[in-house]
Amino acid sequence: MSTIELLSEHACFGGVQRFYKHASRETRGSMKFSVYLPPQFRTGKVPVLYYLAGLTCTEENFPVKGHAQSAAAELGLMLVAPDTSPREPRLPGDADSYDFGQGAGFYVDATQAPWSANYRMYSYVTRELPELVAEHLPVRADASGIFGHSMGGHGALVCALRNPSQYKSVSAFAPIAAPQQCAWGQKAFTNYLGMDTGAWGEYDASVLVARKRFHGPILIDQGTADQFLEKQLLPEKFSAAAEKSGQPLKLRMQPGYDHSYYFIQTFMADHLRHHAAYLKP
């Protein structure tokens, strides 16, 4: 039996926004996550949608900036958002840059010292966190979806493509869609996974989707004015890879939108409705 500590809770759209803390077996330190419980949790179990945030974020960005609670209350979806990296123990150099270490776990299980002892966000997100949620919250065990933004969009695509039986639905906002081919991904993978690029493919959504399609359509929104579009995000690589396996993909290029939460909040309700269609059949 695991234990989780309730840090705070706030009434919100008839439901409750909560923040939890717990001792993580995967990251071997204290981890926080946020949970939005829709009003429907009072009368029965509800589906759950996991949100993975981007570089520099914590478990707080999504509930504060995502503007998702209104639609989640209407649709009866629980929302769970983990932190983006371990925060303790501290490691040498873990705060030297915004795109590696603290706030930049990249949702991988690191294999390189010293990161390998704690930076296990892939196993944290796909195993430990769902176990905690199942044990402590009124969740429907057979109804989980996953989505995220930027680094978290990469994480969501990888988690879903590698664990199709665990997730009924997946979507992303401006994901790092081909991390092996961009500077953010190359830096993270080199440090977390090592110089041998053979191990990288398991964490590259474009590699994974070319190999085997997900069982449902994938929704991706991408702003055309996103400052990271051309060099870091590369949705066209993912789109080409999806064609290889026949993966149904709805890639929407949104004119004039940038990489910020103002973009995310605009299309948040669309994403929740996409997930609800598969989580509430």
Add this chain to the structure above:
Amino acid sequence: MSTIELLSEHACFGGVQRFYKHASRETRGSMKFSVYLPPQFRTGKVPVLYYLAGLTCTEENFPVKGHAQSAAAELGLMLVAPDTSPREPRLPGDADSYDFGQGAGFYVDATQAPWSANYRMYSYVTRELPELVAEHLPVRADASGIFGHSMGGHGALVCALRNPSQYKSVSAFAPIAAPQQCAWGQKAFTNYLGMDTGAWGEYDASVLVARKRFHGPILIDQGTADQFLEKQLLPEKFSAAAEKSGQPLKLRMQPGYDHSYYFIQTFMADHLRHHAAYLKP
């Protein structure tokens, strides 16, 4: 002619979220404010709704945490949110406490040195900012409303009650409704306005509303689990004062809600619809 500098802009719900900076004549320093332009601004002038934020906030809290852009886009309302105090020049002791000085201008024109030279947020909000908005943005001159939270709810009520011909509508989330009778208000008024309490009534919504009613109904939402309800907010004083002048008041006590933006976001669309009814006749 005044000048304003565009700091950033982000596409949002078909409109644009902007941040501006300008040299203020009232506060004699640089001031920032945020503006949401709904999609309708491209084809004509739109009504404007001013939002005054609470203690410790800046011009950024409302656009990030208020979750107002969705409803504003639907209703065709421009949203303008100023900072909560001057930020420069710095004054001795202006950052010593969260409830006075920086981030705590209380929407008064200070009369006491050294604050009186810069802390003129009442004139800034009711005169200088509307002039800037009229000059630089596609606003309907005859259609302004005002609302706010906590210290900003106090500010909104005071601005509207003292300038009924300027504002067509007013509402508040958990306002400091009788500042002369609570510690927050007493501390601020003593330091900004001096020991002579005779001058305080012009900045006390309960004093003002008892004297003369506003021309339209006032909407106030107040959470029953708000940690500041009993000692600092005192909506019952405002309600009693409103009865004296026959002021129509819709004071909604919201069960279980606290003082946070999770409370505000829940009832944001209701407030925008309240204002739209008067701003878009």
